[in-house]
Amino acid sequence: MIEIEHLNKTFTARSGVHHALSDINLRIEDGDVFGIIGQSGAGKSTLVRCINMLEQPTSGTVRIDGADITGYRGRQLLGLRSRIGMIFQNFSLFQQRTVLNNVTFPLELSREGRGGKNATREGREARAKELLELVGLADHADRYPSELSGGQQQRVAIARALANEPSIMLCDEATSALDTRTTVSILNLLRDINKNLGVTMVLITHSLAVARMVCNRIAVIDEGRIVEEGSTEQVFSNPQSAVTRELLHFDSLTQVQADEERAGN
Amino acid sequence: MEVLADFFAQYGDLLLQEAWNTILMTVISTFFAYVIGLPLGVALVVTSPKGLRPHRVVNAILGWIVNIGRSFPFIILLVVIIPFTRLLVGTSLGVAGAIVPLTVSAAPFVGRMVEQSLSEVDAGLIEAAQSFGASTWQIVWKVYLREGVSSLIRGVSIAYITIFGYAAMAGAVGAGGLGDLAIRYGYQRYIGSVMVAAVVICIIWVQLFQSIGDYAARKIDKRR
Structure with missing residues (x-):
């Protein structure tokens, strides 16, 4: 609330x-x-x-x-x-990162110790793939934001915003x-x-x-x-x-x- | 053809040696100029009024240092810091003696170039990173330096070629290198051919460096 x-x-x-x-x-x-x-x-x-x-x-x-x-x-x-997840009017995707690595971005920041599944690259990428699946872009994981349409970019941004399981x-x-x-x-x-x-x-x-x-x-x-x-x-x-x-x-x-x-x- | 063969037989080794000296002093100076200039540029951006950690005093002091450094005529700086150069590398002559003034003079310039490149990074990306809880350091590493990489590489070409130009001047006070060669043979001994050859090597090298820099900047950039 x-x-x-x-x-x-x-x-x-x-x-x-x-x-x-x-x-x-x-x-x-x-x-x-x-x-x-x-x-x-x-x-x-x-x-x-x-x-x-x-x-x-x-x-x-x-x-x-x-x-x-x-x-x-x-x-x-x-x-x-x-x-708290956030999405923006102009998507604000990192242009030099792949779609997958845009979604792993919030997971890389984690300060909650090293034990969690997000501590390894494999763990983060597995989680990011789940999220891309959720927004219907699993097959675009290795592309760059500039190669996507506006709607697809916003889907990536949504996946990224959900990465840390926000309420x-x-x-x-x-x-x-x-x-x-x-x-x-x-x-x-x-x-x-x-x-x-x-x-x-x-x-x-x-x-x-x-x-x-x-x-x-x-x-x-x-x-x-x-x-x-x-x-x-x-x-x-x-x-x-x-x-x-x-x-x-x-x-x-x-x-x-x-x-x-x-x-x- | 024979003339050329004779020329290279006589001066080839000399030209090669001095070209190598020039490349050595410019590449090493550029490296150290970035060792100082990159953190300087980052600090300028981060402490700027709209930066991640605005700090008026620090920003103003860094700005002054950069401006003073940049307005100092290189040929004068070269002489003024000779005691410092000797202290640091033990000599004010040769390649080692040239690296210190070249680095000192280029670092503020590099700082401004880096600042410029980083401030081109979309403010929306900085805000997005903040919204995910990224710390200042994480934003510098993961957003500023990564998203600004193409512009930073273009900056390296410009900085390197500027340092290359200064290196010829350093030749005038015993630094060696192609600039020194051109002055000694062309200006002082009237052997124009050596001067021409030295200048041609400079032109080719600068062209090559710029092309490689442009190619790398294009290749690494994922924007379309």
């Missing part, structure tokens, strides 16, 4: 103080697929990075399974991050660089991982259509504040804020296209 309370984040620039996040309160239950939705610049990227402390909050608390992580430093912080996975605009059909297949994969492995997903996106497909709960963020939160059905059937309605209107235009794509499958 992730509990975010009174979270604030300010950036000090030459032009003055910028409030990226203002008094954020959220509760994400185990097994949720939680969507954080907003326009670019709304603060959703900053918010999701406060969950693995890639961004240090200015004030407030983030608790994961009851433990306040905002004070974590050094090894404790690295240990926390290794238990939480953060998805930062994971489908925004993909076409509609690939988006649907990636979202299906994320949903399967959530169902079969029980991984809690925090998914940030600017697209309500994406959120609608996979999320059971949604929070809408605008100018650093949560303007709406609820179950996916609630938010879609009865949007409370102007920002949500605006997003919905824009989405209804692209939704038609998405439906057509799905009907074609």
Whole structure:
């Protein structure tokens, strides 16, 4: 469970103080697929990075399974991050490593002694192969990321994020660089991982259509504040804020296209 | 043909010997310049304001050292550090005497080249590595140096050829090598043919080195 309370984040620039996040309160239950939705610049990227402390909050608390992580430093912080998977808009795969060695990367970092099965190259590669099997890319293990399509690259990134058996996975605009059909297949994969492995997903996106497909709960963020939160059905059937309605209107235009794509499958 | 045969009979051994000296002093100097410059470049990137361990003071001091080192005219540095050179290798002459000033003068330059190569590495990859719990050291080894490898190799070609150019100047103060040969025979004794031969060997060697460097950088790069 992730509990975010009174979270604030300010950036000090030459032009003055910028409030990226203002008094954020959220509760994400185990097994949720939680969507954080907003326009670019709304603060959703900053918010999701406060969950693995890639961004240090200015004030407030983030608790994961009851433990306040905002004070974590050094090894404790690295240990926390290794238990949270993350995927990115531009996949962020290591270009000079093979697909297989991208997936072994998080396993190579392990600080948990030398006894485990990840201590040897063979052990790590065996685990990576299982994961590539899971995302349907077992036969691409020895290729390089530049030889893969965008959808395939994101699958590799998902396998990499799962390497350390995380209980939480953060998805930062994971489908925004993909076409509609690939988006649907990636979202299906994320949903399967959530169902079969029980991984809690925090998914940030600017697209309500994406959120609608996979999320059971949604929070809408605008100018650093949560303007709406609820179950996916609630938010879609009865949007409370102007920002949500605006997003919905824009989405209804692209939704038609998405439906057509799905009907074609 | 006969003229050429005569020429090589007379000067061939000399040219070969001095070419070998030049290669020896430049390769060894480049190696030591990287021994100093590589950690320097890494430190510049890591301590920069947007780096993994931002540190304004350390970054500024390293920056100053690099800038002072780079703005120091080589021919002056060569003379100024003679006592240091003697202390380190026992002589200020010959190949050994040239390696010290060449290394000292190239290390800051190499530091900047390395910094440049590493800062080209996609910031998204650094963030991804952080998100998996990689430590600063792990990011330097596994991400910066590995992802920047192609650019680093191109940097080696540039650094080596710069050092090669300096080595000719070092010849002027008794370092030996092709540059020294060209000056002694061509400039001081008016034997132009030896000078021409020395210069031709320099050109061929530099071309060869650059081509091998380009090939290696291309071959190792897995981006398309």
